[in-house]
Amino acid sequence: MRSESLQTFLGAAHTAFANQVRDPRGLASIQRIFEALDTAGDISDAPGARRPACKYLAQATDPETFADPSLRKLIEAFRALEPSLTWRPRSGDCTNASPNFAEEHANAMIVGPGGAERRTDVWIGVSLVAPNIRYPDHDHPPEETYLVLSEGDFMQGQGHWITPGIGGTLYNPPGILHAMQSGAAPLFAFWALWAAPHGA
Numbered sequence: 189m190r191s192e193s194l195q196t197f198l199g200a201a202h203t204a205f206a207n208q209v210r211d212p213r214g215l216a217s218i219q220r221i222f223e224a225l226d227t228a229g230d231i232s233d234a235p236g237a238r239r240p241a242c243k244y245l246a247q248a249t250d251p252e253t254f255a256d257p258s259l260r261k262l263i264e265a266f267r268a269l270e271p272s273l274t275w276r277p278r279s280g281d282c283t284n285a286s287p288n289f290a291e292e293h294a295n296a297m298i299v300g301p302g303g304a305e306r307r308t309d310v311w312i313g314v315s316l317v318a319p320n321i322r323y324p325d326h327d328h329p330p331e332e333t334y335l336v337l338s339e340g341d342f343m344q345g346q347g348h349w350i351t352p353g354i355g356g357t358l359y360n361p362p363g364i365l366h367a368m369q370s371g372a373a374p375l376f377a378f379w380a381l382w383a384a385p386h387g388a
């Protein structure tokens with residue numbers, strides 16, 4: 189059984205992603221993802237754990253920052269869920285990342301491998317990046333839709349940077365190279381990946 193805080197978060201995430209995503213490929217992905225989440229996975233009993241970069245969490249998740257009702261609801265649901273999440277550093281290569289990247293970011297898987305709800309078909313999680321830090325270039329087979337809740341720049345493909353802004357979204361097709369970097373404010377963004385075959 190999902191906890192009330194996880195169920196509330198997933199409902200708020202569904203509404204916020206569906207409201208904000210514009211790319212039809214992202215919308216199709218979000219629909220697949222939340223249909224699959226009608227069935228719960230295995231619930232983890234691992235205790236929550238933070239990383240040094242979580243010192244920016246209060247600033248990044250200040251509800252006052254979010255005027256849009258669905259984003260505000262999402263951030264409040266996230267704040268209620270956060271104590272049960274395990275924050276981790278990203279594993280894998282660090283191409284083009286800031287030298288102090290390891291200590292200056294943290295990711296939490298909410299549903300997905302190693303997440304609060306363990307499953308392989310859907311990954312939903314969040315990244316928190318300290319100010320003035322570049323995340324490594326990376327790619328992965330699952331398609332990915334970002335919902336951005338802060339300032340910060342995002343790269344897709346070779347060197348094309350955009351600034352989605354609060355409530356902005358980004359769809360990464362399978363395998364595309366991508367990265368992100370914060371400016372003066374911490375970067376905070378949710379991501380939703382469809383990791384099962386299409387049509388499955």
Ligand SMILES: [Fe+2]
Nearest residue numbers: 326328332366
């Ligand atoms: Fe990614």
